[in-house]
Amino acid sequence: MDPLQNNAVLETMLRPNTTFLIGRKGTGKSTVFQRAQHEIRKKNRTISAYIDIKTVFESAVVDNDVSQKISAISGAVTESDLKRILLYRSFTRSVFVDIQKELKSQINNSFLEKIFGKSDHNNKRLTAIESIDQLLDGAFEADITDVTGISSTLVKKNSNNKSTSSSKASAGVKVSAGATGVPSADMHFDTGLEDSTELAFGDSKEFSQILIKTFNINRIMERLEAVLSGIGIRHLYIFLDDFSELPIDAMSILVDSILAPLNNWSNELIKFKVAAYPGRIYLGKIDATKIDEIYLDTYRLYGSSDVSSMETKAVDFTFRLLDSRFSYFLETGFDVFCDTDAHEVYRQLFFASMGNPRILGHLLHNLGETHVGYGRRIGPRAIQDAAARYYEEKVEPFFGIQKFAHESFAERSSIFSLKELLESIVSQARKLRDYKGSAVTKEISGRTPSSHFHIVSEFESILSTLELNFFISKYYEMKDRDGRKVSVFALNYGLCHRYSIAFGRPTSLREHRLYFVERIFDYSPILRKYLQKNQEIKCDACGEVQSLDKLESLKLFDMLCPVCKKGTCSVSNPSRKYEAIIKDINSELLLPNTELGILETLYPEASGLAAADIAGELDCSYQLVGKRGKIMAERGLVEREKNAKNRRIFSITQKAREEYFDQNSDRKLSVPD
Structure with missing residues (x-):
C-alpha cells in the first residue's frame, strides 16, 4: 500500500533520478523497493539490481594472515591502516560482483522468457550474458590493481598525512580474493629504481582517493554500458538497502568511492x-539538489499544512x-x-503505530492473542494494552541491551546519558498531568494531556537516537x-499508557x-541542561573548551579552533558518571549490535x-x-535446531538469558511515581 494517494511514492522511485528513501525501521522501505523492481521488470529499456549493503560489508573481511605477514615487514604501513585499505578494497569489489550477479539473473529470468521463440533477440541476450561473465571473470579483475609495492621505506607518515617512497628495494604484499571472496596474501621481494611518489594516506576521504586510483570505475561502467545498450537497456537502477546500517567511515567510503563517482x-x-x-545519511559529493528524497515517517509525509490535516x-493511510x-x-x-466507531479505532491505531506498518503488525498480533482469538472486539482500551505490551517488549529494553554493545566508552556512556534524558522528559510529562494553570488547560476535565512536547529546532539532533528507536516520534x-x-x-503511545500519561490534545x-x-x-x-552536563566542545591541539552556544559558528569554519588556529574542535561527552x-x-559479554539485536528479538x-x-525485525x-x-x-x-519442516530455528539459551537479561535493571526506565 503506497503511503500517498495515486502511488506517488512508487512513481517517484521510478523516475530516472538517484533517490534516497528515508524512514525508520518498519516504514516499508524494502516493500517499496520490491514494488519498484517489480514495475521495472516490465520495462524494456530499464533493468535493476538489488544490493544489501550491510551483508556485503559483513562479507568484506580481511584474512588474519594478511595482517600477520604485513606486520613482519619492517617499516611497512601500520597494521590498522592496511586492514582498512584491504577492507575497503574487498568491500568495493563485493559491491560490483553482486551487481553483476543481479544483472545476469535478471537478464536470464525476465528477458529470455519475454522473447521466447525469437531466436535473434534470444541470441543477443545470450551474448550479453556471456559478456557480463567476461566482465566478471576477466575485465573486472584486470581493472582492479592489487595493493602491491608496500616497501620498507614506502610508507612513512608525515605531519601532513602523506607518505613518500623512493626506495630501490621493496617488499610487498599482493592481495587477491579467493573463491570465498576473502582476501589472501602472497609475499614478494624485488629490487629496482623506483620513482618518488606520494600517496594520500590519512582520513576516510583520502582512503577513498586511493580506491579511485586502484581501479578504473569509469572503464568498467563503459564496458557494462556497451553490453546493456546492445540489448536496448538505457537505465540501470541499483537498489541499495540498509545503507544507514553501515559504520559511518564505511558509509563515507561507499559514497565517495562508488555512489558519487558512478552517479x-x-x-x-x-x-x-x-x-x-x-x-544517518552521508551524501559526500552527491549534489543534493539533483536527487529525490522520499520520507516515509508521518510528519514528512503528511505535515505540509497543519496538525489536523x-x-x-x-x-486515512492506516x-x-x-x-x-x-x-x-x-x-x-x-x-x-x-466494538465502537471504526474511525476512532483507526485513529487510536495511528497514534499507537505512528503509521509504521511493522509496528501496526505487532499491535494486530497482540490484539489477535488477547481479543480476536477469544471472540472479543477491538476498542481503544484494547489498543492501549496492545501498545503498552509492544513498548515493554520491543522498545523499552533498548538501553538494557545496549550497555553490552561492543562500542567505545564514550558511545556507551552516551547511551546511559540518553536514558537519563528520556527519564527526565517522561518525569516532566507526568508532572504536567495535573497542571491547570493556563487558560487552555483549566478548561480540560480530567488529566491534562501531556504526551507531546516541543523544543527549539536546533536541539533536534540530540533526540535522533531516541526517535530512531521509537521512544519518541517527530510530530510536527x-x-x-x-x-x-x-x-x-x-x-511513544505505549509508553504513555505504561506511565499513565494522557495522549493527544483537546480538539473542541x-x-x-x-x-x-x-x-x-x-x-x-531540559535539553539545554543535558547538553551542559554531558557535552563539551574541546580543541584537540590546545585543549581550549568552547561554550556550546558557539557550535554553529564553529561549524562554519570546519570546527577550526578560534584560539590556537591550528587544532580542530570536537564535541565530546566529558561525564564520567557512568564510568564505574x-x-x-x-568485557567478554560485549557484542556487536547485530548479535545484540538477535538476542533481543529472541x-x-x-x-x-x-x-x-x-x-x-532487524532490517x-x-x-x-x-x-x-x-x-x-x-x-x-x-540454539540452532531444525523443525519438522527442516527449517532452522533459533532460540535463546538460558546462559544468554542470565547474562544479558536477568537482573538487568536498565531494561526499564527509572521514573518516580
Whole structure:
C-alpha cells in the first residue's frame, strides 16, 4: 500500500533520478523497493539490481594472515591502516560482483522468457550474458590493481598525512580474493629504481582517493554500458538497502568511492535508489539538489499544512492499509472486528503505530492473542494494552541491551546519558498531568494531556537516537508563542499508557490547534541542561573548551579552533558518571549490535524464530542472521535446531538469558511515581 494517494511514492522511485528513501525501521522501505523492481521488470529499456549493503560489508573481511605477514615487514604501513585499505578494497569489489550477479539473473529470468521463440533477440541476450561473465571473470579483475609495492621505506607518515617512497628495494604484499571472496596474501621481494611518489594516506576521504586510483570505475561502467545498450537497456537502477546500517567511515567510503563517482560518470546509465534512516545519511559529493528524497515517517509525509490535516491523512493511510490487507486475506473489512466507531479505532491505531506498518503488525498480533482469538472486539482500551505490551517488549529494553554493545566508552556512556534524558522528559510529562494553570488547560476535565512536547529546532539532533528507536516520534513543526521555530515530538503511545500519561490534545476549540506549543510543553531547558552536563566542545591541539552556544559558528569554519588556529574542535561527552557501571560489565559479554539485536528479538519468543523472521525485525538479510547465529551458537548464546519442516530455528539459551537479561535493571526506565 503506497503511503500517498495515486502511488506517488512508487512513481517517484521510478523516475530516472538517484533517490534516497528515508524512514525508520518498519516504514516499508524494502516493500517499496520490491514494488519498484517489480514495475521495472516490465520495462524494456530499464533493468535493476538489488544490493544489501550491510551483508556485503559483513562479507568484506580481511584474512588474519594478511595482517600477520604485513606486520613482519619492517617499516611497512601500520597494521590498522592496511586492514582498512584491504577492507575497503574487498568491500568495493563485493559491491560490483553482486551487481553483476543481479544483472545476469535478471537478464536470464525476465528477458529470455519475454522473447521466447525469437531466436535473434534470444541470441543477443545470450551474448550479453556471456559478456557480463567476461566482465566478471576477466575485465573486472584486470581493472582492479592489487595493493602491491608496500616497501620498507614506502610508507612513512608525515605531519601532513602523506607518505613518500623512493626506495630501490621493496617488499610487498599482493592481495587477491579467493573463491570465498576473502582476501589472501602472497609475499614478494624485488629490487629496482623506483620513482618518488606520494600517496594520500590519512582520513576516510583520502582512503577513498586511493580506491579511485586502484581501479578504473569509469572503464568498467563503459564496458557494462556497451553490453546493456546492445540489448536496448538505457537505465540501470541499483537498489541499495540498509545503507544507514553501515559504520559511518564505511558509509563515507561507499559514497565517495562508488555512489558519487558512478552517479556522475555513468552518462545517465546508473541511478541509485538508497534506503536510509533519518539523520544517518552521508551524501559526500552527491549534489543534493539533483536527487529525490522520499520520507516515509508521518510528519514528512503528511505535515505540509497543519496538525489536523496531518492527522487526517495519517489516519486515512492506516485505514487504507488495514482495509486492503483484510479485504485481500480475509475478504472482509477490518471494521467488523471493532466494538465502537471504526474511525476512532483507526485513529487510536495511528497514534499507537505512528503509521509504521511493522509496528501496526505487532499491535494486530497482540490484539489477535488477547481479543480476536477469544471472540472479543477491538476498542481503544484494547489498543492501549496492545501498545503498552509492544513498548515493554520491543522498545523499552533498548538501553538494557545496549550497555553490552561492543562500542567505545564514550558511545556507551552516551547511551546511559540518553536514558537519563528520556527519564527526565517522561518525569516532566507526568508532572504536567495535573497542571491547570493556563487558560487552555483549566478548561480540560480530567488529566491534562501531556504526551507531546516541543523544543527549539536546533536541539533536534540530540533526540535522533531516541526517535530512531521509537521512544519518541517527530510530530510536527510550528512556531511557538514567541515566534521561534520549534519541533513537536510525541512520546511513544505505549509508553504513555505504561506511565499513565494522557495522549493527544483537546480538539473542541479552534485555539486547541496550538496546544502543543503551550509554554508548559517547552522542554528546551531540559535539553539545554543535558547538553551542559554531558557535552563539551574541546580543541584537540590546545585543549581550549568552547561554550556550546558557539557550535554553529564553529561549524562554519570546519570546527577550526578560534584560539590556537591550528587544532580542530570536537564535541565530546566529558561525564564520567557512568564510568564505574560500564567498567563493571564483563568485557567478554560485549557484542556487536547485530548479535545484540538477535538476542533481543529472541528473548520474548517462547518457541524460537527462523532467520528470516529475525532479519525482518532487524532490517537485515537472513543470510547475515544465519552467519552471526552460527557464531553465537558456538558461544552458547543461541540454539540452532531444525523443525519438522527442516527449517532452522533459533532460540535463546538460558546462559544468554542470565547474562544479558536477568537482573538487568536498565531494561526499564527509572521514573518516580
